[in-house]
């Protein structure tokens with residue numbers, strides 16, 4: 001073995017002696033933190049040489065050496081694999097050390113003249129044990145792309161500033177407070193943008209290639225959705241979510257009367273659940289808009305098949321085109337209520353023997369009339385606007401309820417989906433929707449006219465004011 005490995009072996013046994021602690025659980029706080037910092041300082045020295053060794057292994061394994069590559073001679077496909085085998089580190093860690101080592105090692109020019117490292121400041125701070133591998137890697141990673149295009153003087157300044165921020169070193173009063181690696185990343189990204197004004201473009205190209213959205217395999221009765229959105233698409237979606245998840249106070253739809261009766265802050269859905277319901281409304285609105293490609297001449301609505309006998313008996317399940325798991329009868333009823341049905345009768349062998357016409361869909365004209373009357377989701381405290389609502393058949397079609405404005409009210413996806421279980425009652429009274437809150441919200445409460453339509457609310461306020469004024473005794477003579 002070499003002198004260096006012998007010496008390191010001695011350091012290791014000395015360290016093991018020194019660090020043969022008594023139980024850390026008994027240390028006072030200050031001592032625990034002091035030892036934590038000291039061990040980190042020792043680790044930084046080691047980290048610097050881990051990176052240096054990895055950089056050298058990588059250099060000796062560069063592709064142009066062919067069969068003479070160090071990695072090839074040791075039966076490995078790459079420098080990274082060789083380091084993994086020698087150190088038992090993970091592939092990610094081996095690659096990180098190689099990147100750092102390569103960026104901080106001295107180079108040789110075309111004519112054999114020595115050149116300084118790509119990041120000389122980081123190299124010096126690493127070697128001095130001032131900078132940890134974490135912080136050093138962050139600086140190298142974030143400044144690597146701008147390094148190729150930026151003015152060298154400004155680049156050197158950026159490197160110096162970031163090292164000063166990471167180590168808390170510098171001159172005089174301008175010395176920054178030492179920052180942790182995460183904070184350093186934010187600063188380094190800001191510098192990267194400053195150094196490379198055209199910077200986001202290559203990122204954008206990469207992002208365009210990697211963008212995507214997919215529905216996963218069903219699990220526990222749900223379909224997972226995963227993907228990566230372009231930033232501006234995510235921004236648009238966030239805007240839609242925000243618009244519908246904003247605090248109730250700015251909806252302006254809720255009357256004093258309603259507010260007095262119900263605890264409107266009683267939102268029981270999590271934010272994630274609310275976002276899901278907003279997405280449901282986005283999908284329904286979009287399908288209804290008529291501005292999207294049709295599927296076989298029909299707007300892209302969900303096709304669900306269910307047996308009429310199951311709907312009548314209230315058991316079984318439906319099957320929606322495009323998903324592999326069955327949908328509940330509650331969901332089927334909602335889809336029928338909103339989207340209409342077409343009756344298809346099959347014989348025992350599956351042959352179609354009767355095909356009804358499509359029914360039970362409110363026409364756009366009916367929808368406009370209902371929107372004028374109801375103004376939005378009828379449930380008090382719900383801020384979903386009319387254009388995002390579904391139309392609910394108050395008396396279900398199977399019980400003879402007509403598809404007529406006198407039997408259709410606006411409710412949002414969530415309140416429609418939970419209408420059987422939420423405890424909210426909805427009925428029509430001489431063509432005017434009335435709601436009755438659940439007992440837990442309003443014990444002993446009765447039916448009340450419901451609307452979110454600003455003109456109808458104004459009407460009602462005016463009527464009540466007039467009524468009060470008439471009952472008030474006149475001024476004493």
Ligand SMILES: [Zn+2]
Pocket residue numbers: 377378379382383384411412413414415
């Ligand atoms: Zn609602």
